[in-house]
Amino acid sequence: MAVNKRQGAENGGWSPPPPGVFKVNVDGATSVDGRNSSVGAVIWDSCGTVIAACCKYFQGHFSVVEAEALAVECGILLARDMKIPQVIIESDAASIVSDINDKVVDGYLGHLFQGISALLSSFSSWRIKHVKGEYNRVAHELAHIARDSESNHMWVGVPPPALLELIQADCTG
Known part of the structure; x- marks a missing residue:
C-alpha cells in the first residue's frame, strides 16, 4: 500500500527516506506484569x-532496554534478509x-551491541x-500484535492487514 508520508514530515512526523534508502522502524514491548516480551519492525x-x-x-x-535492543536487531535482520543495501x-x-x-561494547548488553554492529557492517550505508x-506507531503496534497473539508474523510486499488504518492515519498526518 503506497501512502504519502510527506505531509506528516512537514508537521515534524514520520518522513520517507531518500530514494534508494529504506527506513526501518522498530519497537520493543515489555510489561510490568511479567508477560513475555516482543518486538516489531517495519520497512x-x-x-x-x-x-x-x-x-x-x-x-x-x-x-525495556533489552526489548528495545532486540527490536533493533530484529529490524536489521529483516532488512538484511530482504537484501536491502542502505538503511535508516x-x-x-x-x-x-x-x-x-x-x-558501546561493555555492560550487560555489550554482546548484543557487538552483534548489531557486526550486522550493520553488511550494509553499504546505515x-x-x-x-x-x-x-x-506501526512498529509499536506490531510488537503488541506479537505479544497479544503470542506468535511471530511476517509480511512481505503487503502491509499487515490489522495496521492498514494506522498506516493510512500516519499518511494523513
Missing part, C-alpha cells in the same frame, strides 16, 4: 510503501540509539536515529 521505501514487516514473540520477559533505522529508545552510535514514539 518503508522512499514512496512511503511498506515493503516488509515482522513481529516476534519471545519466550521470556525482558527489560528509527527507534524511540534514545539510550539504545546512543549506545549503538557510540559503539544510520540509526531516535524518533518520538508517536512517529513509531
Whole structure:
C-alpha cells in the first residue's frame, strides 16, 4: 500500500527516506506484569510503501532496554534478509540509539551491541536515529500484535492487514 508520508514530515512526523534508502522502524514491548516480551519492525521505501514487516514473540520477559535492543536487531535482520543495501533505522529508545552510535561494547548488553554492529557492517550505508514514539506507531503496534497473539508474523510486499488504518492515519498526518 503506497501512502504519502510527506505531509506528516512537514508537521515534524514520520518522513520517507531518500530514494534508494529504506527506513526501518522498530519497537520493543515489555510489561510490568511479567508477560513475555516482543518486538516489531517495519520497512518503508522512499514512496512511503511498506515493503516488509515482522513481529516476534519471545519466550521470556525482558527489560525495556533489552526489548528495545532486540527490536533493533530484529529490524536489521529483516532488512538484511530482504537484501536491502542502505538503511535508516528509527527507534524511540534514545539510550539504545546512543549506545549503538557510540559503539558501546561493555555492560550487560555489550554482546548484543557487538552483534548489531557486526550486522550493520553488511550494509553499504546505515544510520540509526531516535524518533518520538508517536512517529513509531506501526512498529509499536506490531510488537503488541506479537505479544497479544503470542506468535511471530511476517509480511512481505503487503502491509499487515490489522495496521492498514494506522498506516493510512500516519499518511494523513
